[in-house]
Amino acid sequence: MARIVVGMSGGVDSSVAALLLHRAGHEVIGVFMNNWEETGEDGVCTAERDWADVRSVCDTIGIPYYAVNFAEEYKERVFAYFLAEYQAGRTPNPDVLCNREIKFKSFLDFAQQLGAQHIATGHFVRSRACQGGWRLLRGVDPGKDQSYFLYMLGQRALASAMFPVGGMTKQQVRAVAQDAGLPTFAKKDSTGICFIGERDFKAFLQTYLPAQPGEMRQIDTDAVVGRHDGLMYYTLGQRRGLGIGGSGDGRSWFVIGKDMACNVLWVAQGEDHPALYTREAEAIQPTWIAGHPPMAEGESLHCTAKYRYRQTDQAVTVIWQGEGLRLTAQEPQRAVTPGQSVVLYDGEVCLGGGVIAKAW
RNA sequence: UGGGGUGUCGCCAAGCGGUAAGGCACGGGACUUUGACUCCCGCAUUCGUAGGUUCGAAUCCUGCCACCCCAG
Numbered sequence: 479m480a481r482i483v484v485g486m487s488g489g490v491d492s493s494v495a496a497l498l499l500h501r502a503g504h505e506v507i508g509v510f511m512n513n514w515e516e517t518g519e520d521g522v523c524t525a526e527r528d529w530a531d532v533r534s535v536c537d538t539i540g541i542p543y544y545a546v547n548f549a550e551e552y553k554e555r556v557f558a559y560f561l562a563e564y565q566a567g568r569t570p571n572p573d574v575l576c577n578r579e580i581k582f583k584s585f586l587d588f589a590q591q592l593g594a595q596h597i598a599t600g601h602f603v604r605s606r607a608c609q610g611g612w613r614l615l616r617g618v619d620p621g622k623d624q625s626y627f628l629y630m631l632g633q634r635a636l637a638s639a640m641f642p643v644g645g646m647t648k649q650q651v652r653a654v655a656q657d658a659g660l661p662t663f664a665k666k667d668s669t670g671i672c673f674i675g676e677r678d679f680k681a682f683l684q685t686y687l688p689a690q691p692g693e694m695r696q697i698d699t700d701a702v703v704g705r706h707d708g709l710m711y712y713t714l715g716q717r718r719g720l721g722i723g724g725s726g727d728g729r730s731w732f733v734i735g736k737d738m739a740c741n742v743l744w745v746a747q748g749e750d751h752p753a754l755y756t757r758e759a760e761a762i763q764p765t766w767i768a769g770h771p772p773m774a775e776g777e778s779l780h781c782t783a784k785y786r787y788r789q790t791d792q793a794v795t796v797i798w799q800g801e802g803l804r805l806t807a808q809e810p811q812r813a814v815t816p817g818q819s820v821v822l823y824d825g826e827v828c829l830g831g832g833v834i835a836k837a838w
Numbered sequence: 839u840g841g842g843g844u845g846u847c848g849c850c851a852a853g854c855g856g857u858a859a860g861g862c863a864c865g866g867g868a869c870u871u872u873g874a875c876u877c878c879c880g881c882a883u884u885c886g887u888a889g890g891u892u893c894g895a896a897u898c899c900u901g902c903c904a905c906c907c908c909a910g
Contacts, residue, residue, distance in 0.1 A: 715873095728862055
């Protein structure tokens with residue numbers, strides 16, 4: 479019997495997380511976070527609906543609920559970084575930061591102020607206490623594992639967090655929700671940036687970052703093959719939106735790289751173009767779940783990695799050198815993108831990861 | 839101005855008298871707590887234009903228009 483504050487999004491997963499903890503006899507409090515002040519458009523409706531779903535679910539379970547607003551923190555600690563990274567030509571992952579800074583920091587602080595011993599979320603991950611401290615494990619459902627997004631969590635967060643659905647499959651979660659009569663049992667999974675949601679990404683960025691049109695050039699020949707609207711609107715490996723179809727040999731065009739200094743977008747034709755693949759990469763700002771690296775400086779670590787969410791595990795060799803990590807993948811990796819996160823695993827254990835700085 | 843060639847979806851391109859392939863681009867959807875990738879579906883009642891031949895033409899004939907090449 480403990481007081482547990484559950485972060486509820488209005489989706490099935492967190493609904494079931496709250497339900498299970500309540501059934502286990504804990505004192506559960508549902509809290510809805512509203513961290514994005516909509517500047518207009520639609521979007522507003524979905525946040526309102528999610529909040530309504532949270533109230534409805536909590537009423538069904540029979541637990542109290544509250545709403546908190548971390549919009550200020552989100553803007554300062556997540557969104558500012560998000561924009562700065564895009565401005566610099568990189569492709570950030572705001573959600574990994576959101577988890578570290580908001581859900582497992584601001585929210586955790588808030589919960590502790592309420593006298594909670596734990597917080598809980600509907601993430602598909604598991605945590606386990608071992609001799610060396612807390613470990614983060616993949617979720618049991620291989621298709622829904624979300625450890626990739628939580629690799630920046632530290633010991634304090636894991637010591638306080640509970641992940642009630644991490645040992646279940648999505649199917650089981652929905653079944654439990656349906657049996658319990660939770661109104662969110664069939665609700666579609668949410669996607670898009672956490673708290674901001676699904677939207678026309680380029681249009682969204684354009685409202686914050688001004689367009690700076692320039693040339694698109696073929697990586698091998700330097701030939702100008704088109705115009706771009708601004709380097710920050712494109713990411714490596716991207717195919718759609720280039721608008722130069724039909725030229726060259728007729729195959730699809732992909733973004734290969736960006737030259738920020740010359741404002742040139744490098745592109746190449748064909749999904750198998752060699753410039754799209756690399757095996758070496760450098761990751762900076764390494765963070766470890768354990769609080770320290772699993773290997774000594776200069777020593778190499780053989781493990782698996784995900785260069786993007788839902789990628790199948792890739793065998794890599796990692797060397798910790800100076801500021802960052804040097805990764806060598808066994809197989810060529812497609813479009814390893816600066817700003818994105820590479821997350822490391824030892825079997826079921828998520829070790830941590832870093833932010834990709836460059837790849838070659 | 840002569841001679842030759844070409845004009846089919848935004849781009850490339852099949853078709854060669856029997857009632858408009860395909861690729862790229864684009865649009866929509868699926869997938870997905872980032873951005874991407876991927877997958878699925880859609881996308882020319884119409885073939886530069888005006889007539890003619892024919893049961894029937896993008897496909898044959900004629901005029902015109904446009905562009906390209908060679909002469910000059």
